[in-house]
Amino acid sequence: xxxxxxxxxxxxxxxxxxxxxxxxxxxxxxxxxxxxxxxxxxxxxxxxxxxxxxxxxxxxxxxxxxxxxxxxxxxxxxxxxxxxxxxxxxxxxxxxxxxxxxxxxxxxxxxxxxxxxxxxxxxxxxxxxxxxxxxxxxxxxxxxxxxxxxxxxxxxxxxxxxxx
Numbered sequence: 001x002x003x004x005x006x007x008x009x010x011x012x013x014x015x016x017x018x019x020x021x022x023x024x025x026x027x028x029x030x031x032x033x034x035x036x037x038x039x040x041x042x043x044x045x046x047x048x049x050x051x052x053x054x055x056x057x058x059x060x061x062x063x064x065x066x067x068x069x070x071x072x073x074x075x076x077x078x079x080x081x082x083x084x085x086x087x088x089x090x091x092x093x094x095x096x097x098x099x100x101x102x103x104x105x106x107x108x109x110x111x112x113x114x115x116x117x118x119x120x121x122x123x124x125x126x127x128x129x130x131x132x133x134x135x136x137x138x139x140x141x142x143x144x145x146x147x148x149x150x151x152x153x154x155x156x157x158x159x160x161x162x163x164x
Contacts, residue, residue: 009045013161016042033112033140037071046140046160047075054080058106063087065111065123072140073110087123098130105132114139117148124155
């Protein structure tokens, strides 16, 4: 059972999420997490939560999905003492050079929001082509009602907070 202080902090994280209507799909919301990054206490909580989870998991490279995940991925890579790379959707710029990932390298994919999971699934497919071992996908926020983690199965996912 989570302590009241932990529940309270996760509630504050969820309160920092804004939704705006998607420019790509009418009626579908986009989830904006910038308020969490701007509040030092909330950002620190999110970083500590993730660092504690992965400090003993022998991660060799942290892969940030898009530049929106960099604020979360960079402290994790720093504390894990491993490399940091960025992978972007093909429509937004260059992809990560998969040839530079050694075979068997233990990878952690970090994203800002897990919604439907389709973009993260394509990133996971690309990372599997690199012959690296994708350990888990970690996100700041999961939209549980969209069931994106089900699409990503059997790859395990972890989210700092979940919006039902």
